[in-house]
Amino acid sequence: MPRASPKQLPFCGLASAGFTLKALWWIAVIVIIVWLLGFVVRTADSGGRKGRWYRW
Template sequence: MVPLVLVLLLALLLFGLGFALKLLWWVAVVVLVIWLVGFLVRSTTSSGGRGRWYRW
């Protein structure tokens, strides 16, 4: 009975990690897209000055 419970717990843990990693990948893609849009907007609107829309 104990090995069965351990296998089920391991499967649940791996499923949870897989879901979390997939969610983190989507968050990373969204952040990358926002950064690229900000970079393009900054490069097209900056006319010699500091045309940043964020403060880093």
């Protein structure tokens, strides 16, 4: 099995880091969209007013 040369190792690390960062950006975008949708689709309380967006 061929071994990677020392010149190739930084490129492999950068490629995997780039993929990881891109995946994390997509996860962050999805989380922000779901969070913003929570403001729009929040339920009303018994008085007909919109409830608080937090649960504490």
